[in-house]
Amino acid sequence: MLNTSKEMETNNVKAFGAENRDASLKQMKIQRREPSANDIEIDILYCGVCHSDLHTVRNDWGGSIYPAVPGHEIVGRITKIGNSVSKFKVGDLAAVGCMVDSCGQCSSCTQDLEQYCVPGFTGTYNGKDRHLGGQTFGGYSEKVVVDERFVLRVPENLDPAAAAPLLCAGITTWSPLRHWKVKKGDKVAVVGLGGLGHMAIKLAKALGAHVTLFSRSPEKEKDAKALGADAIVISTDKQQMSSVNAAFDLIIDTVPYVHDVNEYIPALNINGTIVLVGYLGPLEPMLNTVPMILGRKSVAGSVIGGIAETQEMLDFCGKHNIVSEIELIKMQDINEAYERMLKSDVRYRFVIDMESLKT
Structure with missing residues (x-):
């Protein structure tokens, strides 16, 4: 274990980031802190690519800080731990998702809802770095150092590369499934078959649940059913849409883009x-509030x-592979991947x- 030092020591590590909103991503050096008492250092093996990455790099939402990583x-694998870390050891397969810190004291944090931290959680990238100052840098890098409270354990039976998107696409769809208490026999529909949609179907x-995909593309039926969907409804077909009134x-x-939500509300059951x-x-x-009011729909x-x-989601995924x-x-x-992602390719x-960054 590591001893805590009053002076924050840092290391330069390789990373890939953008210098400004119009720049391509390129290799650069960033600083990571040496692990303090409650920290864990992870050698990054794999990092998923999310639409949020692209939006941040190109400042689509405003507020991006550069250089953006x-x-x-x-x-990845844990390589160092602080002397107060108790839940992990060196060599463990571990993960970091969208957050690396929160206030820990607000009404959300005390309910294990750090994602809704009232003052705002610290994002894994483009957040305010409470340790080094400046902004946080994400997983397009050799390693990351994170407080133990925001490190997750990855089941060893899972393919670590394919498990990476669980940290965003997986939990983004798992959380509503759990909040609305989906159980055996419930009727669930998923709109859109992409990074999020395919995880929603699987989970x-x-x-x-009995799972239906809403899609504008009939050719996606084969993929949807291979992922576990029981049925597909073509949302541009009025007859098919009418056939699922009050079904879900x-x-x-x-x-991920602006669209008419009204067309799906009639497909909701009461409540x-x-x-x-x-x-x-x-x-x-x-x-249009009429179908919402007449059916207590939300x-x-x-x-x-x-x-x-x-962590519950990761354990569930481990159990069900x-x-x-x-x-x-x-x-x-990565720059080519961004262009392909914009085309849903x-x-x-x-x-x-991430081994490719280390060579």
């Missing part, structure tokens, strides 16, 4: 909820999950083999 779907099916207890909407997990921004057209939002819930469908890429191919998630 993305990556919040991190899986809902493993929970025992929960609809998870994973579409049903449609949960938006893929799109950030104003809805167009506006919601439109809700959800974002990732707390640390305890994320659930991982993401991935395409493994080299770090040097990936089934269903890119994951970076």
Whole structure:
């Protein structure tokens, strides 16, 4: 174990990031702190590629800080631990998701809902680094140092590369499934078959739900059923949409761009909820409240999950051998991957083999 030093020591490590919103990602050096008493250092083996990475690099949401080093779907091996760390040991397969810190004291944090930290959680990248100052840097790098409270254990039976997207795509869809208490026999629908949608199907099916995919593309039926979907409804076909009126207890909407949510609300059963997990921004057209009021139906939002819930998800995936469908890429191919991601040219998630950065 490591001794705590009053003076924060740092190391330079290789990373890939962007200098500004118009720049391609390239190799650079960033600083990581030496682990203090409660810290864990992880040698990063794999890092998933999320749409949030691209949005941050290109400042699509505003507020990006440069240089920007993305990556919040991190899986690796623990190489160092602080002398107060008790839950992990060197050599463990570990993970880091979208958060590396929170206030720990607000009404959300005390309920294990760090993702809703009232002052705001510290993002794995583009967040305020409470240790070194400046911003946090993500998993497109050789290693990461994180407080033990925000480190997760990865079941050893899972493919570590394919497990990486569980840290965002997995927990983003698991959290609403758990919050709305999906159980065996429930009727769940998923809107959109991408990185989030394919995980929603796998997880809902493993929970025992009857799962339907809403899609605009009939050619996705084969893939959807291979992932575990029981049925597919083509959302542009009025007859098919009418056939599922009042059919679903929960609809998870994973579409990442503005779209008409109103067309899915009639498909909810009484007390049903449609949960938006893929799109950030104003809805167009506006919601029509009539079917909501007449059926006590809800439109809700959800974002990732707390640390305890994320560990629960990883353990569940270990038990049921659930991982993401991935395409493994080299770090040097990230700019091409971003362009392909914009065209939805990936089934269903890119994951970076970080060994390529170390050579």
